[in-house]
């Protein structure tokens with residue numbers, strides 16, 4: 001925390017950024033930049049009008065949220081028809097208790113876990129361990145986070161902040177073999193070790209990327225195959241699912257899967273896409289005899305009733321963090337919540353409820369450049385939502401959020417006027433090259449700027465396509481234009 | 488039950504003030520089908536091209552599979568009883584078993600199981616619980632060989648969604664298991680197969 005003294009007015013996010021070691025900063029910056037470029041290429045190559053698909057997906061998700069009561073009840077009855085037991089948890093504690101209860105009733109001691117952000121939210125693993133259960137993360141990145149007692153810094157690539165030397169040292173410490181930082185060796189060692197864990201486990205826990213209300217199918221995507229293993233060896237499957245994960249029908253899935261894979265990792269489809277409609281088939285020898293689904297609220301209903309409902313469309317692709325200049329500088333831990341980056345800057349403070357002030361600075365950790373909105377596969381107007389939260393912080397007189405930021409007036413004007421917005425975008429770049437002394441910045445603005453080096457702005461592509469392409473097809477309702485700063 | 492009613496009530500209350508609820512958009516799921524770089528003469532051609540692009544191994548006919556098994560000097564593996572005869576005919580030197588022992592996963596160099604379908608658009612193999620048995624034999628060995636009837640290659644993902652049927656575990660497989668978690672470097676064969684083969688017969 002050395003730098004807190006030197007820059008007393010700075011935001012926590014800035015402090016994290018300047019305390020990062022150069023190697024972490026480089027890892028995060030390079031990886032996220034590469035991903036953004038690959039994503040744009042994949043979408044442009046494969047679709048005539050990728051932006052129309054993005055808006056369509058946003059409209060389907062918005063429709064689902066606007067009718068969530070109906071879809072939740074429909075999903076519940078479809079899941080039951082499929083032979084799954086359905087549980088409801090209003091908060092993290094209740095979700096953890098339900099899962100512990102299932103394990104105890106079925107004489108289970110060991111769990112293998114596939115990646116699930118929701119289980120990070122409920123802090124399931126430490127809870128189970130405290131109650132005498134073993135729970136092992138099986139996603140390679142999450143496993144490394146677990147043995148290091150660390151936290152994921154990205155929702156798709158949890159160890160984007162670590163380099164291979166650090167990982168090799170952790171493996172050596174855990175007794176997985178002598179120091180070797182060859183990524184192939186690291187991966188093989190994890191493969192061998194985790195196989196024994198799958199076979200010993202009684203329970204496989206997964207999240208869900210989507211749940212079809214129509215068929216009750218849980219849809220899960222992984223590249224590594226850990227979710228498949230977690231559902232091939234253990235005898236019980238538990239899926240922990242946020243209530244916002246629903247989509248109306250099976251037919252909607254090709255659109256969402258195509259956008260998710262491209263936005264997250266520039267793939268056409270993730271390697272394994274699983275459609276789970278209940279316990280194993282009667283002719284099948286491997287796989288769960290029982291399936292449980294736990295629907296988690298944990299303040300999502302609060303978000304649903306507020307003016308940031310659109311953030312619940314999020315399909316957790318990670319594209320907004322990859323493209324975000326602030327995320328690239330500060331890395332994920334600066335956001336101090338389960339969800340980093342632009343999505344986290346909106347969602348994390350909201351999920352805090354009464355403790356909103358603790359994270360009220362996050363909505364300010366953005367240059368409002370609009371890049372997050374442009375890449376978002378469900379067209380969430382993140383900058384607009386950030387402004388709403390800034391307002392809320394101002395009205396609630398939250399001191400953390402007011403500290404060290406240029407006055408609200410500048411942002412409000414920039415965001416509401418297209419001309420000023422564009423100037424602000426290019427000025428964002430200028431700030432990097434113009435000596436600070438030439439800029440007549442107020443002292444908070446200077447502190448804000450001193451730790452930020454903005455990468456060249458790479459957004460704008462979608463807006464350009466939109467102008468060049470034909471009017472939206474497929475009868476998609478026109479999106480909320482207020483969210484388009486330059487329209 | 489208490490939590491269920493609380494949550495549903497909160498949802499209803501939260502939605503009550505919504506002035507205008509977004510309607511379900513009318514659309515054709517074909518909008519999610521990707522365009523291909525050029526024309527292909529058959530679904531098999533497209534499927535094979537796409538599968539290769541994700542580092543999968545598409546093979547046509549039992550003889551091609553026999554060559555593959557010999558070239559790799561494979562010795563021992565699991566085979567679905569349905570196919571043991573055909574395999575023995577093209578590669579007599581193999582030691583194949585119709586039993587998969589979960590306590591000895593690493594003994595099997597390969598697993599040969601059925602696929603229920605394939606998606607040409609993306610080079611994807613479709614496994615189902617009813618057709619692909621046992622689950623572990625298609626997942627644990629380093630090489631998984633899926634046997635597919637040529638008629639079961641479907642054009643695109645919307646078509647494949649229509650064929651989900653009532654199977655409790657449909658899995659779309661697009662290439663070998665992989666990760667880029669360590670410094671973004673691509674490594675194949677994490678928890679699942681490092682080599683993914685599909686043999687069309």
Ligand code: SF4
Nearest residue numbers: 314315317318320376
């Ligand atoms: S907000 Fe949009 S871009 Fe960000 S993770 Fe969610 S879906 Fe992806």
